[in-house]
Amino acid sequence: MQNGILPQKGGRYALRVVGSCGVFTPDALRAAALVAERCGGGRVTATSRGTLEIDRIPAGRLDEAVALAGELGLKWGGTGATVRAVTACKGTDCRRGVFDTHRLALQLDRAYFGTPAPKKFKIGVYGCPNSLGKARGQDVGILPAPGEAGRFLLFVGGMMGRRPRLGDELGSTLPESALVEAVGRILAFYRRHGAEGQRLGDLLEEGGAPLLDRLRAELKELA
Ligand code: SF4
Structure with missing residues (x-):
């Protein structure tokens, strides 16, 4: 199909x-x-x-x-074992938004939309902490870091569906200029370690803290 x-x-x-x-x-x-x-x-x-x-x-x-x-x-498009349509909240226009969510979403979309993954891979970009829950429900959720202007929190391995899982916070915050590269590294990590049909969240559950630490280490230099 x-x-x-x-x-x-x-x-x-x-x-x-x-x-x-x-x-x-x-x-x-x-x-x-x-x-x-x-x-x-x-x-x-x-x-x-x-x-x-x-x-x-x-x-x-x-x-x-x-x-x-x-x-x-x-x-x-936007079906199957691929990177799905990147979503952004209305932070570009919403009065609470602290950065241009749509611009970042477009950069991510151009870089990764439709590329293959072990299973579907969802990226969400949000303009303020009001969408913390949504950010933690994405394979990669991006949110401005409270109290750190120009820096961002990343959450990984969230999913909805039958077995909802809150994404794990990656730890150190990142500047906006590093976010496209950071998502690329997360995706590459998932492709390298994930089995066919396995969501990133399931991979992180299986690998536990040691695997999450390896992923964190791959992003450390971008901070
Ligand atoms: S998450 Fe914040 S910036 Fe985005 S639409 Fe909701 S209130 Fe506005």
Whole structure:
């Protein structure tokens, strides 16, 4: 199954449309609406990762839906054992946000979105401690460090789902300029040590404190 296509009940499919880390232009929204009207069930669903799903596409219309989405300039993806769409809170515009969350999310997205991983890998960027819980529910969650202007906390190995797990704090804080590299190192570590189908959180549970310390050591020089 092509990345970005999800089987649904009744032999139908959803097409997962990705924007720009949760931001969609009016043209993209109109395009998604058109695909939904012509080929789907006339509805579009917003997901928790800031993507859109054009639902209820009958199997016989799937190729047409994909072709039309392509013609209209939509991008789809964000499924399978890959780095999923990077999410950012509204910190760019929210009055509580202390840095440009969308800019950082875009940098991370350009660097890693869609690349392979042992299992899905979710990155979230948040603009203030109000989203501490969300940050700790990501494979990598990024949050401004309280009381340390320009520096950030990283949480690793969080996950929701059937066995929710709070991400572990990495310890030392990092400057914004090191964050893309830091996420790349975490991802490389996960690819090196994780078994196929194993979430980062499960890997860290299995390896315990010694494995987390090894990961911390790989990021130490970036601090
Ligand atoms: S986490 Fe903070 S900055 Fe982000 S949307 Fe919520 S209140 Fe605003």
